[in-house]
Amino acid sequence: MPQNLIEKVFGNGGLIARFHESYEYREGQIKMAEAVAKALSDKRHLIVEAGTGTGKTLAYLIPAIAAAAEGKMRIVVSTGTKNLQEQLMQKDIPFLQKILPKKFSASYMKGRGNYACLYRVQKAEMQPVLDNLDQIDHFREVSKWVHETATGDRGELVDLPENLSFWNRINARSDICIGQKCPDFNACFITRMRGNAEAAEIVVVNHHLFFADLNVRGNQFGKVIPDYGAVIFDEAHLIEDIASDYFGFQVSNFQIDELVRDTDTLPISDAVATRDLTKLAARIIGLAEQFWLRFSQAKTEGRYPLLPDTFAHRTSEGKSRPSALGEAYEALDTALRSLESFLGGYLADNPEAESLLRRTRQAIFDLDFIVHQAERNFVYWLERRGKGIFLRASP
Numbered sequence: 001m002p003q004n005l006i007e008k009v010f011g012n013g014g015l016i017a018r019f020h021e022s023y024e025y026r027e028g029q030i031k032m033a034e035a036v037a038k039a040l041s042d043k044r045h046l047i048v049e050a051g052t053g054t055g056k057t058l059a060y061l062i063p064a065i066a067a068a069a070e071g072k073m074r075i076v077v078s079t080g081t082k083n084l085q086e087q088l089m090q091k092d093i094p095f096l097q098k099i100l101p102k103k104f105s106a107s108y109m110k111g112r113g114n115y116a117c118l119y120r121v122q123k124a125e126m127q128p129v130l131d132n133l134d135q136i137d138h139f140r141e142v143s144k145w146v147h148e149t150a151t152g153d154r155g156e157l158v159d160l161p162e163n164l165s166f167w168n169r170i171n172a173r174s175d176i177c178i179g180q181k182c183p184d185f186n187a188c189f190i191t192r193m194r195g196n197a198e199a200a201e202i203v204v205v206n207h208h209l210f211f212a213d214l215n216v217r218g219n220q221f222g223k224v225i226p227d228y229g230a231v232i233f234d235e236a237h238l239i240e241d242i243a244s245d246y247f248g249f250q251v252s253n254f255q256i257d258e259l260v261r262d263t264d265t266l267p268i269s270d271a272v273a274t275r276d277l278t279k280l281a282a283r284i285i286g287l288a289e290q291f292w293l294r295f296s297q298a299k300t301e302g303r304y305p306l307l308p309d310t311f312a313h314r315t316s317e318g319k320s321r322p323s324a325l326g327e328a329y330e331a332l333d334t335a336l337r338s339l340e341s342f343l344g345g346y347l348a349d350n351p352e353a354e355s356l357l358r359r360t361r362q363a364i365f366d367l368d369f370i371v372h373q374a375e376r377n378f379v380y381w382l383e384r385r386g387k388g389i390f391l392r393a394s395p
């Protein structure tokens, strides 16, 4: 973005001053805009620390819009909070769309869990997903709304309670998505959101979505952010914690329960196989319960380190011997591997089997990674929250 253009936009009597009555000329803002413009044109990293009142949002948005137009590339802006995401989409970007001579389009992407999954909602109409009768009216509301909404974003349903348990079973999160084999793929809200983002020069996301997406790039089921030429992180102080969550590993009692419950509803026409699957599902539930019960140190809410001898200890002869917890893990691992081979036999005619197989393999891998603690650059711990037990490993 040439210097004279920066002056034309930010300078005294410039575009912003003419359209924004409380605009003040700020040298810091101009310096930041110049630095951002240079970093984008040189394709270099840039870190900016700017105090409150610098006007940093416009100082990065305007060079980003100019660079996107010049380089015909898409630029992603990632924020740490929903408030800033909304401020960008409802205030700053519409303002710039009004005053900048060059037209540009922007799109807003939330995390996949905010959107309804058309396939799951229809499935839930036939196979109940409700935990209690109080949820019936809410489910009816969602079921009617998915045929009317253009976005599928649950934020439109302002009266829907935040902690509605069935939402997690009918949302569009990547681990339960069956991707292009889905009969609703074209109408899917995620497909539409991705299409809108592909047509935009500026795509506003949050750090959670950005790192979740980065973690699954190359995987057709999870990726939603279209290819981009540059990314700008605002509220970058929040990145460290969020990124380590997405580049770490985690397995929880909820995750195993949900996997088994979904497996049990896998549509299979063979009655004998259905019976075998139900038996296997019951076995996994029992073994998982034994496994989680043995985390006796996690009686109250909090975080606890997973020490190297949690699952096995060395005998006096130097051999590794599993602890009671290690034995419970081995039994669970064996049962999960039986599920893996069972699902492998149904891939050809059942797209849901593929998604379940992916989830089973992920659970086997994550458990193995955390139990064996082979990666020395990770920290391993257990977290207890409410009824949930989470085993985690972070880089």
Ligand code: SF4
Binding pocket: 116, 117, 118, 119, 120, 171, 172, 173, 176, 177, 178, 179, 180, 182, 183, 184, 185, 188, 189, 190, 191
């Ligand atoms: S493509 Fe995935 S998220 Fe979209 S409707 Fe189908 S299963 Fe749901």
